[in-house]
Amino acid sequence: MSQLAYFNLPDVGEGLTEAEIVTWMVKPGDTVGVNQIICEIETAKSLVELPCPFAGTITQLMANEGDTVEVGKPIIAVTVADGAVGASTPGAPAQQMHTMIATNAETAAAAQAAQAAAPVSAPASTDAPAVATPVAATEEKAPANLVGYGVSHAMGGTRRRGRTVPGGIPAPAAATAALPIASAQQNIVVGLGEENVIAKPPTRALAKELNVDITKVTPTGLAGEVTREDVVNAAQQASVFRNLTTPDAPSERETRIPVKGVRKAIANAMVTSAFQAPHVSIFVDVDATRTMEYVKRLKASTDFAGVKVTPLLIMAKAMMWAVRRNPMVNATFTDEEIIVHNFVNFGIAAATPRGLIVPNIKDADQMSMLELAKAIEQLATTAREGKTQPAEMQNGTITITNIGVFGVDTGTPILNPGECAIVALGSIRPKPWVVNNEIQVRQVTTIGATFDHRVVDGDVASRFVQDVASVIEEPALLLD
């Protein structure tokens, strides 16, 4: 009795994903011995001769000369005698003879894949079983290929199946049958494609954290895997020129949205603010390179492990510092008096599923950098979840709106009612900047701010914005 054995294209280098079949040195019907050279392949690194792992009769060449084959795909089928190495080594764990477990649907796909991958048909051979239409699979399990690249995969270890994600993209490097050898009666399943996303566990975790549906991310990795950058990019798609899709025009000529709830509250607040307080806005461009470096260092520090650190945090600290030096911006105007607050309830404009809200961090000026970072994170999480309580939105004294995350440079924000200043943090990105009379690429941003002119005049406003800008330019000022 005989068995059918497949030789899957190995990774002959370290981390190669494919190779081209240059020359076949055998043909169907040939007798082949262990380590006999069967073909020459060309990888990204070199020309390599492949020795056959089995002795037997060639049943089928599964790729043509000139074809580029993915590592792990079967390239040749050999009819071997029972008991060949790999088939019945005494004491060998059964896992070496594993086949894939396949559902009916997968089996059909596999059959197609096998047919597609079988351009060279076997001649009418006496006892060669048909290989182009594998159907079933055994119950045997595949070994995990958890860490490292190469060996397990190259030796034909099955790709492990994660939770099946509906609508997931097919893995480009399809899972492979895990032979070297399986019984012909078992009808081996090869070249199985799975509804599976390839990504490293930390990348998956990041996607979850950033609320990115990883099945919708376009993978750019060499092996078709979703990379960390892919996930980050997907998360940042709100910024300019990314994922530009034009929605279909609605069929109705008009869409009527009732003004109620948060929308109504926003509308009222804005009108009240805009018509009661004479707004004056000023802007300053600033080199935020050092701030970005500072953010990077904080992220890397053990104290801030697990805490979200963003330029917004430095900006908040900068405003706190500038408020101390220019207290008039942290005030409330009433017809009778101007109340200058000697504390800061720091408002942060937050886009939530329910609309724009401005919760504030009470007594933010008393907080350390770490406390403030945690408070900002907490505030954002609560707002995103729609759990912000009314008290958290009252008694603010000054506000920041981080419109930079939407990819715009700056804006003229409207004051949160009852406050005298609001600062807009624009996007921070590399731009030409003059340093020592030379143009350099620096991380540049624009700080925009609006003030209630009833309280704050141009000089105070300018000094305040200038102070904020100074810190962004040189965060070491916070040590003052």
Add this chain to the structure above:
Amino acid sequence: MSEQDSGNIPMVQFLSPEGEFAVPSQWGEYGEYLKRLTEADYLKFYRDMARIRRFDNEATALQRQGQLGLWIPAIGQEGAQVGSGYGVGHNDHIFPSYREHGVAITHGIDLMSILKMLRGVNHGGWNPDATRFHLYAIVLGSQALHATGYAMGVKFDGNMGTGDPEVDQAVITYIGDGATAEGDVSEALLFAAVNNTPQVFFIQNNQWAISSPTSSQTTVPLYRRGDGFGVPGIRIDGNDVLASYAVTAKLMDDARAGRGPSLIEALTYRIGAHTTSDDPTKYRSNEETERWKARDPIMRLEKFLRNQGVGQAFFDDCAADGDKLAEEIRAKTFALANPPFENMFKYVYSEPHPLIEEQLAWLTEYEASFEDEAHPSTQLHNVINEEALADKSGEVAPVENSGSYYGGIAGASNGGGE
């Protein structure tokens, strides 16, 4: 032609490429060591060289068949390795690089351990305490520092120059021509010299550091690399197994006796690729390779033995022996199982570590999330442990040696796959 290739440099050689044996008077002190060899030793040298080459070819094929992640062939260097390996005494310690399969075979290392390492299922898997053959050093040149450190320890322990063969120890480290250009090796030479350690630096100059020729590693011959540090050197024909044996045995004796460190440059050639990921045709000529093939270490010993009257039956037997070894390792390699993933974490520290435990817990949970597939490694766990315990070749089950010299490192190596 650079100086190091020049034929004018004195080089210890007892067997010419044509298999002619002679002991030139200038090498008489080394020639004395050949008198220790019996006929059985000569045959053993041949058999081991032939076996390790057959092993090497099979391992290369196994890599090409997807069974190993990588293979590092030593073909062409068997003379330097097997000869010097047998020149190392029964108390001595060996700090190899990563190509010393021919030294490993002379000290009872289970060759499967090396294959497991290059398949990625363990980190070495033999016990350096038991075998005195330390783990392969992938970090180029680092083993020279390990060796010097160990040799300093031997000296501090007073296990040198006592005259008692059961007490005196020496240390040998294997480095390549490329590694000599690493700072580590210079540091190791300096510390060896100023501490007068019992130690030999064995440089296999196989002419190529991957694709960089020796001329880009040094402008003076490598046997003189130790001069400025105070470590005297000698050049040998690395493809002459007898010269390799005799000079190593003599210098290890000297080291054991307290006469200080020394250095051997074995001139040899890497006939194969640097590793299976390398294509040497891209940087060296076939003529050069053919020139060196004519100086093959196995061929010349075979000629010598045949001249001595050794019959065809012996060589046939060696060939069959090699084929049997190849068949064995092929079957065993195909049967290798993956270690349980817990091993990755188990032997990082000798004591529990919260971060590692956290990572293990995370991975365990992640693994468990694949509900539709049972984890096969758990089923294999017992098989693997039993296999390790049943193995008498110096491989040990983890943990037992954690308190001894090398503690965590030895544990880690065992934990990698056993």
